[in-house]
Amino acid sequence: MSAFRCGTVAIAGRPNTGKSSLLNKLVGQKIAIVSPKAQTTRHSVNGILSTAACQYVFVDLPGYQTRHVNVLNRALNRTATDGARDCDVVVFVVEAARYGAPDREVLARIPGEQRVVAVVNKVDLVKHQLELLPFLERLQQERAFAAIVPVSARSGRNLPELLRVLAALLPEGPAAYPVDQLTDRDERFFAAEILREKLFLLLGEELPYRCDVSLESFQDEPPKGRGKGLRRIEATIWIERESQKPIVIGAGGELLKRVSTAARKDMERLFEGKVYLGVWVKVKRDWTGDERLLRQLGYR
Numbered sequence: 001m002s003a004f005r006c007g008t009v010a011i012a013g014r015p016n017t018g019k020s021s022l023l024n025k026l027v028g029q030k031i032a033i034v035s036p037k038a039q040t041t042r043h044s045v046n047g048i049l050s051t052a053a054c055q056y057v058f059v060d061l062p063g064y065q066t067r068h069v070n071v072l073n074r075a076l077n078r079t080a081t082d083g084a085r086d087c088d089v090v091v092f093v094v095e096a097a098r099y100g101a102p103d104r105e106v107l108a109r110i111p112g113e114q115r116v117v118a119v120v121n122k123v124d125l126v127k128h129q130l131e132l133l134p135f136l137e138r139l140q141q142e143r144a145f146a147a148i149v150p151v152s153a154r155s156g157r158n159l160p161e162l163l164r165v166l167a168a169l170l171p172e173g174p175a176a177y178p179v180d181q182l183t184d185r186d187e188r189f190f191a192a193e194i195l196r197e198k199l200f201l202l203l204g205e206e207l208p209y210r211c212d213v214s215l216e217s218f219q220d221e222p223p224k225g226r227g228k229g230l231r232r233i234e235a236t237i238w239i240e241r242e243s244q245k246p247i248v249i250g251a252g253g254e255l256l257k258r259v260s261t262a263a264r265k266d267m268e269r270l271f272e273g274k275v276y277l278g279v280w281v282k283v284k285r286d287w288t289g290d291e292r293l294l295r296q297l298g299y300r
């Protein structure tokens with residue numbers, strides 16, 4: 001029998017290629033938030049998959065981007081670049097039949113000595129698989145990839161092959177985490193992320209990039225009488241200026257209510273019990289451009 005392997009696999013790529021979706025599908029649990037908007041991920045999060053032969057520690061990274069230039073995006077790009085350096089293998093995610101300057105820029109930032117597996121995601125969107133061949137051949141010219149694996153994070157297609165390829169590239173060694181552990185983050189982190197995901201899904205095109213979420217309290221209340229207790233979660237949505245408040249809250253508070261109801265339902269599913277979610281909207285003036293405020297919000 002071959003030896004047990006364990007290592008970190010950073011998931012890198014330009015925004016919106018499906019990195020977080022891939023992590024979730026590989027681990028079999030929704031660990032990372034997902035939205036159709038670019039730059040949804042802001043904090044790296046580990047998703048751990050333990051099999052009989054291997055423990056994969058996947059690290060979901062923010063999509064490296066050049067579109068919005070501000071202090072927040074510089075911090076996100078730093079997280080993305082550092083993550084692709086400090087790991088055993090990089091999975092470089094591109095979209096099927098779409099490869100351009102933003103992808104090339106990410107690839108250029110992955111250190112030359114790093115082992116890189118190119119993952120061509122969203123193959124479910126390609127009607128005729130033969131059309132992929134010229135794309136795969138062109139991609140091969142971009143770097144000496146350890147492998148190129150076409151997959152669909154949505155359908156799960158070819159993910160077993162990706163796992164085989166990755167296992168062979170990981171170092172031999174004992175498991176770094178208990179085999180039943182799924183992530184390195186705690187429940188507070190997921191509660192804040194769930195709320196941020198709803199902002200990405202329900203606010204317009206620009207506003208999600210002006211919002212952040214922090215948790216004020218997270219408490220378990222014991223059951224009154226029979227049944228399960230209640231989780232009482234208080235969260236703040238931070239915006240950049242006062243004029244954004246009515247947009248986030250919506251007419252008669254309707255939008256904020258939709259956001260917080262959707263978030264509460266997801267939290268109840270994740271925490272397997274009743275949740276009370278209180279949400280406030282507050283201003284941290286120009287937080288996306290202020291390093292000190294960013295650190296307060298948990299960015300590096």
Ligand SMILES: Nc1nc2c(ncn2[C@@H]2O[C@H](COP(=O)(O)OP(=O)(O)OP(=O)(O)O)[C@@H](O)[C@H]2O)c(=O)[nH]1
Pocket residue numbers: 013014015016017018019020021022033034035036037038039040041042061062063064121122123124125151152153154155
């Ligand atoms: N059709 C299809 N859509 C996918 C697939 N994987 C992801 N998506 C969609 O692509 C969009 C972006 O997915 P994310 O997982 O948030 O992408 P990301 O790379 O993590 O994005 P950032 O965090 O913003 O960098 C979402 O609308 C996903 O549902 C796939 O295999 N097929």
Ligand SMILES: [Mg+2]
Pocket residue numbers: 019020021032033034040041060061062063
């Ligand atoms: Mg993401």
